[in-house]
Amino acid sequence: MAAITQFIWFGLVSGSLIALGALGLTLIFGILDFINIAYGEYMALGAFIAYGLNTSTELPIYAVAVVGLFATGPLAVAMDKLVFQHFRDRSSIVLLVVSIGLAFILRNLIRVIWGSGSKRFDVPIEAAPTYFGVQILADQVAIVALSLVALGVTFLLLRRTDIGVAMRAASDDTDLAQLRGVDTERLVTYVWLVGGIIAGLAGVMLGLDGQLRPTMGFLALIPIFAAVILGGIGDPVGAVVGGYAIGLLQEVSVIVIPTEYKPLVGLALLVVGLLVRPDGVFGEATR
Amino acid sequence: MSTEPLLAVEDLQKTFGGLVAVDGASFQVEKGSVVGLIGPNGAGKSTTFNLITGFYDADDGSVRFRGEEVVDEPPEERAQRGMVRTFQITRELTGMKVGQNMRLGGQSHDGEKVVHALAGSASDREAEIGERAEELLKELELWELRDEYAGNLSGGQRKLLELGRVLMAEPDLLLLDEPMAGVNPSLTDDIIEKIHDLSDRGITFLIVEHDVDMIMNISDKVIGMHQGRVLTSGPPSVVQDDDELLEAYFGGEV
Amino acid sequence: TGDSDSDTDAGSGGDGSDGGDEGSGDGGDGGSQAIKVGNLSPFSGGLGWIGPNSRRAVTTALEGEGGVNTEGVLDNTVEIVEQDSETKPQPAISGFKTLDSQGVVTMVGPSSTVMPSLVDPAQNAGLSIVSPMTGTIQLNDTGGEYIWRTVPSDSIGARAQAKFAYEELGYRKMALAYKNDKGSQSFSKASGEHFKFLGGEVVTEVALDPGASSYRSAVQKLQDTDAEVVSMTAGTEVAGLFIKNYVEAGAKEDYQLTLGNDVLTPDFIEEMGADVMEGMVGQAPAPGPAYDQFREKHNAVHDKEPGPFAASAYDAMTLIGLAFVAEGEATREAVPNQLGTIGNAPGKKVSSFAEGKKALENGEEINYVGAGNPQNFDEEGDPLGPFSALRAKDGSWEKVLTYSAEELAQD
Amino acid sequence: MFLEAEDLVSGYGDAIIVNGASLSMTEGEMVTIIGPNGAGKSTFLKTIVGLLRVRDGHVSFKGEDITDVAADDAIDHGLCFVPQVDNIFPNLTVMENLRMGAWSLDDEAVFEERVSQVYERFPELEDRTETLAGNLSGGQQQMVAMGAGLMLDPDLLILDEPSAGLAPDLVDEMFEKITEINDKGTSILMVEQNARRALAESDRGIVLDMGESRMQGTGAELLESEEVAELYLGT
Amino acid sequence: MSYATLLVTVGIIAGIYALLAIGMNMHWGDTGLLNFAHAGFFAVGAYTTTILTTPAADGLLAERTIGFDLPIVAGIVVATVLAAVVGVVIALTSIRLEGDYLAMVTLSAAEIVRLLITNESWLTSGAQGIKNIPRPASGAFPLDLGAFVAGYDLFYLVLVLGLVGGSYAFFERLSASPFGRVLHAIREDEAVPRALGKRTPLFKLKSFGLGAGIAGLAGALWAHFFFAITPTMFLPSLTFSVWAAVIIGGAGSYVGAILGTVFIVGIRQVTRFLPSDIPLSAELPFIRLMLIGAALILVLYYRPQGLLGDEERMAAGQSLEGE
Numbered sequence A: 001m002a003a004i005t006q007f008i009w010f011g012l013v014s015g016s017l018i019a020l021g022a023l024g025l026t027l028i029f030g031i032l033d034f035i036n037i038a039y040g041e042y043m044a045l046g047a048f049i050a051y052g053l054n055t056s057t058e059l060p061i062y063a064v065a066v067v068g069l070f071a072t073g074p075l076a077v078a079m080d081k082l083v084f085q086h087f088r089d090r091s092s093i094v095l096l097v098v099s100i101g102l103a104f105i106l107r108n109l110i111r112v113i114w115g116s117g118s119k120r121f122d123v124p125i126e127a128a129p130t131y132f133g134v135q136i137l138a139d140q141v142a143i144v145a146l147s148l149v150a151l152g153v154t155f156l157l158l159r160r161t162d163i164g165v166a167m168r169a170a171s172d173d174t175d176l177a178q179l180r181g182v183d184t185e186r187l188v189t190y191v192w193l194v195g196g197i198i199a200g201l202a203g204v205m206l207g208l209d210g211q212l213r214p215t216m217g218f219l220a221l222i223p224i225f226a227a228v229i230l231g232g233i234g235d236p237v238g239a240v241v242g243g244y245a246i247g248l249l250q251e252v253s254v255i256v257i258p259t260e261y262k263p264l265v266g267l268a269l270l271v272v273g274l275l276v277r278p279d280g281v282f283g284e285a286t287r
Numbered sequence B: 001m002s003t004e005p006l007l008a009v010e011d012l013q014k015t016f017g018g019l020v021a022v023d024g025a026s027f028q029v030e031k032g033s034v035v036g037l038i039g040p041n042g043a044g045k046s047t048t049f050n051l052i053t054g055f056y057d058a059d060d061g062s063v064r065f066r067g068e069e070v071v072d073e074p075p076e077e078r079a080q081r082g083m084v085r086t087f088q089i090t091r092e093l094t095g096m097k098v099g100q101n102m103r104l105g106g107q108s109h110d111g112e113k114v115v116h117a118l119a120g121s122a123s124d125r126e127a128e129i130g131e132r133a134e135e136l137l138k139e140l141e142l143w144e145l146r147d148e149y150a151g152n153l154s155g156g157q158r159k160l161l162e163l164g165r166v167l168m169a170e171p172d173l174l175l176l177d178e179p180m181a182g183v184n185p186s187l188t189d190d191i192i193e194k195i196h197d198l199s200d201r202g203i204t205f206l207i208v209e210h211d212v213d214m215i216m217n218i219s220d221k222v223i224g225m226h227q228g229r230v231l232t233s234g235p236p237s238v239v240q241d242d243d244e245l246l247e248a249y250f251g252g253e254v
Numbered sequence C: 001t002g003d004s005d006s007d008t009d010a011g012s013g014g015d016g017s018d019g020g021d022e023g024s025g026d027g028g029d030g031g032s033q034a035i036k037v038g039n040l041s042p043f044s045g046g047l048g049w050i051g052p053n054s055r056r057a058v059t060t061a062l063e064g065e066g067g068v069n070t071e072g073v074l075d076n077t078v079e080i081v082e083q084d085s086e087t088k089p090q091p092a093i094s095g096f097k098t099l100d101s102q103g104v105v106t107m108v109g110p111s112s113t114v115m116p117s118l119v120d121p122a123q124n125a126g127l128s129i130v131s132p133m134t135g136t137i138q139l140n141d142t143g144g145e146y147i148w149r150t151v152p153s154d155s156i157g158a159r160a161q162a163k164f165a166y167e168e169l170g171y172r173k174m175a176l177a178y179k180n181d182k183g184s185q186s187f188s189k190a191s192g193e194h195f196k197f198l199g200g201e202v203v204t205e206v207a208l209d210p211g212a213s214s215y216r217s218a219v220q221k222l223q224d225t226d227a228e229v230v231s232m233t234a235g236t237e238v239a240g241l242f243i244k245n246y247v248e249a250g251a252k253e254d255y256q257l258t259l260g261n262d263v264l265t266p267d268f269i270e271e272m273g274a275d276v277m278e279g280m281v282g283q284a285p286a287p288g289p290a291y292d293q294f295r296e297k298h299n300a301v302h303d304k305e306p307g308p309f310a311a312s313a314y315d316a317m318t319l320i321g322l323a324f325v326a327e328g329e330a331t332r333e334a335v336p337n338q339l340g341t342i343g344n345a346p347g348k349k350v351s352s353f354a355e356g357k358k359a360l361e362n363g364e365e366i367n368y369v370g371a372g373n374p375q376n377f378d379e380e381g382d383p384l385g386p387f388s389a390l391r392a393k394d395g396s397w398e399k400v401l402t403y404s405a406e407e408l409a410q411d
Numbered sequence D: 001m002f003l004e005a006e007d008l009v010s011g012y013g014d015a016i017i018v019n020g021a022s023l024s025m026t027e028g029e030m031v032t033i034i035g036p037n038g039a040g041k042s043t044f045l046k047t048i049v050g051l052l053r054v055r056d057g058h059v060s061f062k063g064e065d066i067t068d069v070a071a072d073d074a075i076d077h078g079l080c081f082v083p084q085v086d087n088i089f090p091n092l093t094v095m096e097n098l099r100m101g102a103w104s105l106d107d108e109a110v111f112e113e114r115v116s117q118v119y120e121r122f123p124e125l126e127d128r129t130e131t132l133a134g135n136l137s138g139g140q141q142q143m144v145a146m147g148a149g150l151m152l153d154p155d156l157l158i159l160d161e162p163s164a165g166l167a168p169d170l171v172d173e174m175f176e177k178i179t180e181i182n183d184k185g186t187s188i189l190m191v192e193q194n195a196r197r198a199l200a201e202s203d204r205g206i207v208l209d210m211g212e213s214r215m216q217g218t219g220a221e222l223l224e225s226e227e228v229a230e231l232y233l234g235t
Numbered sequence E: 001m002s003y004a005t006l007l008v009t010v011g012i013i014a015g016i017y018a019l020l021a022i023g024m025n026m027h028w029g030d031t032g033l034l035n036f037a038h039a040g041f042f043a044v045g046a047y048t049t050t051i052l053t054t055p056a057a058d059g060l061l062a063e064r065t066i067g068f069d070l071p072i073v074a075g076i077v078v079a080t081v082l083a084a085v086v087g088v089v090i091a092l093t094s095i096r097l098e099g100d101y102l103a104m105v106t107l108s109a110a111e112i113v114r115l116l117i118t119n120e121s122w123l124t125s126g127a128q129g130i131k132n133i134p135r136p137a138s139g140a141f142p143l144d145l146g147a148f149v150a151g152y153d154l155f156y157l158v159l160v161l162g163l164v165g166g167s168y169a170f171f172e173r174l175s176a177s178p179f180g181r182v183l184h185a186i187r188e189d190e191a192v193p194r195a196l197g198k199r200t201p202l203f204k205l206k207s208f209g210l211g212a213g214i215a216g217l218a219g220a221l222w223a224h225f226f227f228a229i230t231p232t233m234f235l236p237s238l239t240f241s242v243w244a245a246v247i248i249g250g251a252g253s254y255v256g257a258i259l260g261t262v263f264i265v266g267i268r269q270v271t272r273f274l275p276s277d278i279p280l281s282a283e284l285p286f287i288r289l290m291l292i293g294a295a296l297i298l299v300l301y302y303r304p305q306g307l308l309g310d311e312e313r314m315a316a317g318q319s320l321e322g323e
């Protein structure tokens, strides 16, 4: 039996990936107030853009990763201007359906450009070195570290800057925010920009950890949503804690249950958690 | 026992985080009376309403209605017993028409059961409810707006609809949370008259209102709250002279 | 907006060949119109990576040297109408019915995930499917009339896998790891079954969730068993990720992987890296004599190496073309009537459309020997053929030995 | 003219609510609009500040045409509006609400000072700085709305029923505060159902009914008018 | 002729989906409940009737120790009831959750159902799915009637449309009744009906159960028509499609829900006829899916309230004009 510490490390890694995705999503979800199904595709786009550069240029993976994630921000903004902006006053469920449509378009755009097979970044596959009896890859360390950094930055942005307050204000009541002189359209742009960049980061990390597929983001979405909800919508700390909770519990659970049921563990945690605390289990829900 | 008051509140307690919103409030509302509940902003009046009607869980204390303990019941059960409240910050059913908002208030309606709904077997009751709604809407000057969505009403109209809807329920005890705020003075007189009218027919009122003249005018008893506690309670004439309340409520002057 | 146009276009086409369905003699009328053949393949969804391989192989069979359209069939050409199965049964049924309505006379078909759901519709519509990728043993006792495949049933390949692991490599304890879908599960289960039959033990089974983003815990769990060899069937995507996690975990030292047919391609080694794949074993249909020829044509048409299932897709299209020639009419009856005959002995061995057409026109019988397989069909429309056991060495698949069709067919 | 709204027409969807109402104010004036429920008072104010589109007529402010100025720009022109309903951000804390009130204010020192002024006026709020505004009592919410509205030093302060829901002592406070602000030179335009009180404090009053301005005059004149009393002031 | 067959099949699919949309409209359009478990209810219905009406099976892949071989009617009835019961049970645990929280819990519940049917092969044959599901009255329509092969499908279409019509009448009547009025009040603001003495938890349970039951019925009809079912038929994307149908049709309108379904199923089918002699034709399958996505967005852009939704109701309470 491999040491439980190994499973805990796996849990931290997959928790970090979920947490990263959840962080960007909770920002968009909390402030723009709708479930963006296309978020998974933003992640995939980030990963594939980095992949495209990775294979077409000689640049190292870390350099193209940065390009990939910073490309996703403007792309998310562009999607907003092209699509979501025209549905600003619509109810959140209409926006959800619109985002389903957008997800279809983006996912298949990826297939058109990069084909429908799976891809890998041009990094070698090697046996992981062992530290303290735990196998740890450098990529995995980067994933864990980056998710924490991203959390810190986002948290400061939301709680400690005027922009953050205004973002939350606008999500509460757009009219009133406008009356206060807030240019809500510009705010929305910022939200997409930041949320998009985090999505790109999450996508690249996801691809680095595993492989790239046009559906990679969509498939990752359910645990990510679970983390957002578990943490309380719009709460960045909650989302990250939720991500880690789900990741850890799922990976460690395989010690006692068949791996097939791993996804069930996260969902069960969510269901039970919400029954106990209906507004999100971790952190203070902001709405 | 005929001396049992309709509503008896004892030692109610509610804290939010560190804040004690209601701090051991006790009072009684006699059947058929009009009782005013006054006090400065944040005194705990609305919270008390929420505790009585079950929208908040009390930390401690008891709420007895017709002698029966109801403090652990959910709001709908208490309403079924005959105590119905309005909300201070109005909660119109935005996407339902004014007429439907009113009809919702109707009680003992078999049509709300699936089987009857399918069979259409409660249409008589529905018609009765419709008539009553018409009557009330006319009194509240909302009849013209019966087919308007409630979300499209003006601030004052929402207050009136809120009132109309609970009147539809024909409860034994009506708890009104600032029914007059934002209502045009020309209508407030009519509403007062309406309250008198219903009171004469045996309906009991507990009213929160900052229009003190009006409260003193229509109440049989006035309860003054401050910082979650009941400061004084008694006939208007007595309460009017309570220095402590005056200080808290009016800033000392009359 | 252009939909209504395409509707009516397709409509007239459909009507035209409808007449032909019943084999009535309106060939003169339909003569100027290309023969419509469907290609119902997974272009999106879980096996979305296979569809393009199939498409390219089919074009090679049509447009390549000596191909169906280069040579012409019944003084006509074949036009491919594609439908996406989306790797899901219901879209596959919709796609099938759409092809039916568009008047195709037969089709190159989809994967195991959806094939079982198409058996009844195919029979009801009298419209045949020739699948180059369906391995599932669920079809072992179905087919022969409207349901055909040019890839051997998993039970054949699985026997090769189990035999090799048990007899040549000397393993006694096997574990199964398969992507949790019809096709992959079928192969691994069949392998385990034969391994037991040979005297080995199957210690555990792990179903891999196709949507998972890592298989680390599955790799670990297998490390914790005493399995010496793991039969891992999962298609290139899931297999790629599994192998990555397997190598990272250092599990190479704990158990040997023996892989499914579909990843035994040069491409896969290239994608994963030579040292990653070094030492892994697997089996694949011993390529027919036509394979090199096919590969060349494929490269000529597409400037690309053929991918998994390409060779069998090429065979499927070539066989269909030959069936038309043999039948003398491009009708829905051509495949049910002819495929068994032209694939099997007796007859002159041919391995391209051009050769076969010539022979048929000379009144000879033929026995098509394909690129992916000799394409000798049994009663149920399943091909039998030899399999090679392979091992990855220095960046390519090295043949270790070949099991003959007879050895594998025994029950 | 300081503020001039001429023959405004506006509404929601197909419904025309404000139908030809006009208003003009000179600098430093305090004007109260009264009228029955549903007369279109709030709609009129929303139209002036740009929350609703002006369908006909025009609005000018300090000599500038602001007919088509959007709500988020109105504040830059020196207009500050406190709505009747939905006037706080319920999921922001009291402090954050005040910060939003001072959104276009850059000077942190001035902000601090204004906050302490608000707390001085409404001590209730000081203990609840970190409370979500949505959890406050009705009156406290009204205080937050007013407080946020007072964070800037606008040229014109537009208030929709500022005293609604306030206890008597705070109603006094509120009117005192408004008068004080007015005395310092800020012009005030408000809608009030506490009409007697508001008219008494105001320079001028306007009666709005059925979307049209019906009467106007000094506060005292309107208060004395029998017609006004009977129709709009109750007994 | 073959066009007619296609049309009949598409009609059956649309009809079955329409039942799903009707159930969803009870949940969302009438009661305001964000139900994302619809694929789960559908699966419960499909698997229940399948397990009840087929015999147990063995074989390397199909191994399944449970199977009852009961009459189809029994299967369909139990499927409907059981789906309703599952709906009520899910609702019992999560009915007090609001909005997106309820959405996520119900989505999780559906995923749990799917995981179970994927992995508990003693009951469901797992990923292999169950084959040879009997068709009602199939004896009455010999399959070898040549030109009449569409006969059975036509019969099934009539059956499905009959059930759609019946369900439509049933739910429409409920929605317009005082019962529906309470549901609408819950949709707008649950505190209000509670304050007026309506036992809202009970109403929500009823709404959930009724909507889930009809989804179960749809599942049963699905299983008996398509001969075979597999777990991949019950992915979350099915739930999303039903949502799209309801929203496109216009939340709150049952006719809209049906129309929306026709649109969703129709667009998927119609795009299958895209001519393949276009530039980029190799990418046609993807372009087709992109067009489906674009159609979703466009229809909502041009019909913001959906095809038949009540524009006024949607706009009510919005302080802006919402142009």
Ligand SMILES: Nc1ncnc2c1ncn2[C@@H]1O[C@H](COP(=O)(O)OP(=O)(O)OP(=O)(O)O)[C@@H](O)[C@H]1O
Pocket (backbone or CB within 6 Å): B016, B019, B020, B021, B039, B040, B041, B042, B043, B044, B045, B046, B047, B048, B088, D128, D135, D136, D137, D138, D139, D140, D165, D167
């Ligand atoms: N949900 C809540 N969370 C936190 N604090 C609350 C909550 N509800 C009320 N309070 C606090 O409890 C106190 C009493 O509030 P309550 O609404 O009962 O006052 P009130 O007497 O009705 O005042 P008003 O006349 O202004 O309506 C207030 O200080 C308020 O901030």
Ligand SMILES: Nc1ncnc2c1ncn2[C@@H]1O[C@H](COP(=O)(O)OP(=O)(O)OP(=O)(O)O)[C@@H](O)[C@H]1O
Pocket (backbone or CB within 6 Å): B148, B151, B152, B153, B154, B155, B156, B157, B182, D012, D015, D017, D035, D036, D037, D038, D039, D040, D041, D042, D043, D044, D084, E316, E317, E318, E319, E320
């Ligand atoms: N969002 C809206 N959509 C449609 N109609 C509306 C909307 N808001 C208000 N109305 C209608 O416009 C009319 C005027 O409303 P407004 O809020 O301007 O009245 P008011 O004079 O401020 O009344 P009150 O004193 O009650 O606040 C009312 O009849 C109301 O029904």
Ligand SMILES: CC(C)C[C@H](N)C(=O)O
Pocket (backbone or CB within 6 Å): C047, C111, C112, C113, C133, C134, C135, C136, C182, C183, C184, C233, C234, C235, C236, C260, C262
């Ligand atoms: C990728 C392979 C495992 C596919 C399998 N042969 C099938 O038919 O589905």
Ligand SMILES: [Mg+2]
Pocket (backbone or CB within 6 Å): B045, B046, B047, B088, B177, D137, D138, D139
């Ligand atoms: Mg209050």
Ligand SMILES: [Mg+2]
Pocket (backbone or CB within 6 Å): B154, B155, B156, D041, D042, D043, D084, D160
């Ligand atoms: Mg108003």
